[in-house]
Amino acid sequence: MTDLAVRRRRVLTPGQWIGRALVTIVLLVFAAFFILPIIWLLLAPTKSNTQLLLESPFSFGSFDQLAGNWNELFAFGSGVFSTWIGNSAYYSFAALAITLLVSIPAGYALALIEFKGRRLLLVTTLIVMLIPNTALVLPIFLELSAARLIGNPLAVILPFSFFPFGVYLTYIYFSTAVSRDLLNAARIDGAGELRVFAQVAMPLATPVIALVGFFSFVSNWNNYFLPFLVVGGEKIPVQVGLANLLANVPAFNPTTVGSIVIQLPTLALATLLSVAPILLIFLFAQRFLVEGMTAGGTKE
Amino acid sequence: MNAGQSRYGYIFVSGYTLLLLAFGLLPTLYAIYLAFTRNGAFVGVDNFVRVFNDYRFLPAVAHVALYIVYWLISLIVFVVILAIIVHAIRVRWLGNTARFLFYIPGAIAGASSVLLWLFVLDPTVSPVSGLLRSMGYESLVNVVAVDNLPVVFTVIAFWAGAGGWIVIMYGALNNISSDIMEAARIDGAGPIQTAWHIQLPMLKKWISYMGIMSLAAGTQLFVEPKILAQATKNVVPEDYSLNQLAYLYAFRQNDFSGSAAISLVLLVVALGLSAVFIFRGRLFEHD
Known part of the structure; x- marks a missing residue:
C-alpha cells in the first residue's frame, strides 16, 4: 500500500480526533489573546466615552466621533501631541542615521579586515548586545548628568545611536554574503581600502542596511526609560508623553484637578497613534523581522 | 595581516568604538565609581549595605523574582507548544496567518503596550470585561492588586x-531535517512522541537562549x-x-551613589548571564 493510499483512507481514531480538537482550541484561544486587544484598540477611538462604557467592546462608533476624538487629542495642551510625535521622529531618525553611519563600516571591518583587537571588539559587542538595553540606562543617565547634557536632545540621540545589534547583524551579513576573495581581487586591481569598501562592499550591503535600519528605528521609537530620564517638558517623545496623558484621564485619576481632561477614547487614540508607525512597518516588513530575529543561530 | x-580596519570601527566607550564602558565605570564612593570619598561597600538594608529592597527583589518565575515558565511552556503546533499546520496560509497573529x-x-493593557484590564471598558467580572473583579484597582501583579506583568510581557x-x-523547527521526522513517523511515533524525543531536544539551545535573555x-x-x-495613584507601589x-x-x-549601587547589581546580573551564554553557549559561533 502506498503512502498516498494510507493518507487518503486515513480515518481519525477517537484519540486523534480529541487531539485535533484540543490543538484547534489552544490555537484559537491564543490567537484571540494576541489579536483581540489590537482589534479593540482600532475600534475604541471611534466611540464616545459613553459608547465605550456601554456598548459592545467590538462595536464600531462613527467616523464623526473619531474626528471628534482626533480634534480633542490634537487640541490638548495646544497641540503638544504633535510635538511629541515630532520629537520621536527626530530622535529616532537622527539616531538611525548615526547608527548606520558607524555600524555598517564597523561590521564590515569586523567581518573582512584583519586588525589587532578585532576579536576583543567582537566579543564585547556580543556581550553588550545581549544585555537588556535598560540595564545601562541609569548609569548612562548618571554619566550624562555629570556631563551636564540632561535636557539636550543629544542625551537621547547619542545613546540611541549606540546599537551593537546593528554591528552584529552587519558582521554576520558580510562574513556570510561577501567573500574575501572578491575584495582581494579588487585590491589586486589596485583599489584602495576605501574604494573596496565603497564600490565593492557597499553595493552588496543594501539588505543589511535595511535590516539594521528597521531594528534601530523600532527600538528607538519604542524606548521609554532613557528619554523618560534624560529629557523633559516640550522635548519628550511620544512614549513618555503618552504616560503623561494618563495623568489627565479622570477615569484613571479621579483626583485630576487639571482644567483640561482627556477622555478614554482619546487616550486610546493616542495609544494607537503612538504605535502606528511601528505597526505599519511590521505589517509591511514581516520578512525582515523573521530574518533579523533568527540571525543568531542559522548559518545558512 | x-x-x-x-589601519583602515581601525578607521572603520572608530565611530562605533567611540560610542561603545561612551555609552557602554564609561557609564559602567562611572556607576562603579559612584557605587563605591560617597561625595567623592571612597566608602567601600557602604552604599551597597545601605541599599540592601533599605526596607524596600528585599520586597522589590521578591516581586521581581516572582514575576520572572511566572514569566519564564509561561514563555517556555507556551512558546514551545505553540511553535510545535504552528509548525505542524500543513495548510500554508493558515500557518503563516497564525505566526503573523502571534507576533x-x-x-x-513600552508605554503603549502598558496603556493598552490598562484598558484591557479595566472591567468597565475591557474587551474581556465578562471574563474579568466572572473572576470577581469590578474595577482596575481590584485587578492590579499587588498580589496579582506578577501575573499581570507576565500577561503583558507574554503578549x-x-x-x-x-x-x-x-x-x-524548520531546520530539523525532514528525513528524521519521516523516520520517526515510520517507526510509529505519534506527534507527541516526535515532539518530545526529536523536536524538543533540537530546540534546547534556543530554549536556553530564550530563558537567559528573558531572565x-x-x-x-x-x-x-x-x-x-x-x-x-500608587495602588501599584512606586517602589515595586x-x-x-x-x-x-x-x-x-x-x-x-545608592542608585548606582542598585543599577550595578542589575548590570552585573545581566552581564553575567550574557557572558555565560556567549562563552558556554554555541549560538554565536561564527568565528
Whole structure:
C-alpha cells in the first residue's frame, strides 16, 4: 500500500480526533489573546466615552466621533501631541542615521579586515548586545548628568545611536554574503581600502542596511526609560508623553484637578497613534523581522 | 595581516568604538565609581549595605523574582507548544496567518503596550470585561492588586514578546531535517512522541537562549509598574521593582551613589548571564 493510499483512507481514531480538537482550541484561544486587544484598540477611538462604557467592546462608533476624538487629542495642551510625535521622529531618525553611519563600516571591518583587537571588539559587542538595553540606562543617565547634557536632545540621540545589534547583524551579513576573495581581487586591481569598501562592499550591503535600519528605528521609537530620564517638558517623545496623558484621564485619576481632561477614547487614540508607525512597518516588513530575529543561530 | 589594511580596519570601527566607550564602558565605570564612593570619598561597600538594608529592597527583589518565575515558565511552556503546533499546520496560509497573529503585538511595546493593557484590564471598558467580572473583579484597582501583579506583568510581557520567540522557534523547527521526522513517523511515533524525543531536544539551545535573555530582561522590570503606579495613584507601589527603586534613589532622594549601587547589581546580573551564554553557549559561533 502506498503512502498516498494510507493518507487518503486515513480515518481519525477517537484519540486523534480529541487531539485535533484540543490543538484547534489552544490555537484559537491564543490567537484571540494576541489579536483581540489590537482589534479593540482600532475600534475604541471611534466611540464616545459613553459608547465605550456601554456598548459592545467590538462595536464600531462613527467616523464623526473619531474626528471628534482626533480634534480633542490634537487640541490638548495646544497641540503638544504633535510635538511629541515630532520629537520621536527626530530622535529616532537622527539616531538611525548615526547608527548606520558607524555600524555598517564597523561590521564590515569586523567581518573582512584583519586588525589587532578585532576579536576583543567582537566579543564585547556580543556581550553588550545581549544585555537588556535598560540595564545601562541609569548609569548612562548618571554619566550624562555629570556631563551636564540632561535636557539636550543629544542625551537621547547619542545613546540611541549606540546599537551593537546593528554591528552584529552587519558582521554576520558580510562574513556570510561577501567573500574575501572578491575584495582581494579588487585590491589586486589596485583599489584602495576605501574604494573596496565603497564600490565593492557597499553595493552588496543594501539588505543589511535595511535590516539594521528597521531594528534601530523600532527600538528607538519604542524606548521609554532613557528619554523618560534624560529629557523633559516640550522635548519628550511620544512614549513618555503618552504616560503623561494618563495623568489627565479622570477615569484613571479621579483626583485630576487639571482644567483640561482627556477622555478614554482619546487616550486610546493616542495609544494607537503612538504605535502606528511601528505597526505599519511590521505589517509591511514581516520578512525582515523573521530574518533579523533568527540571525543568531542559522548559518545558512 | 598587513599594516595598510589594518589601519583602515581601525578607521572603520572608530565611530562605533567611540560610542561603545561612551555609552557602554564609561557609564559602567562611572556607576562603579559612584557605587563605591560617597561625595567623592571612597566608602567601600557602604552604599551597597545601605541599599540592601533599605526596607524596600528585599520586597522589590521578591516581586521581581516572582514575576520572572511566572514569566519564564509561561514563555517556555507556551512558546514551545505553540511553535510545535504552528509548525505542524500543513495548510500554508493558515500557518503563516497564525505566526503573523502571534507576533504582531510585538509592534506595541513600552508605554503603549502598558496603556493598552490598562484598558484591557479595566472591567468597565475591557474587551474581556465578562471574563474579568466572572473572576470577581469590578474595577482596575481590584485587578492590579499587588498580589496579582506578577501575573499581570507576565500577561503583558507574554503578549508583546512571545510572538517573536514563536517565530524563532518555528525557524529552528524548520531546520530539523525532514528525513528524521519521516523516520520517526515510520517507526510509529505519534506527534507527541516526535515532539518530545526529536523536536524538543533540537530546540534546547534556543530554549536556553530564550530563558537567559528573558531572565536578564525580567530583572529590569520598570515601565509596567511605573505606568500602573501612575494610573492607579500608587495602588501599584512606586517602589515595586528594583529599577523603580534605583530611580527613586536618584530622583527622589538625590542619592546617586545608592542608585548606582542598585543599577550595578542589575548590570552585573545581566552581564553575567550574557557572558555565560556567549562563552558556554554555541549560538554565536561564527568565528
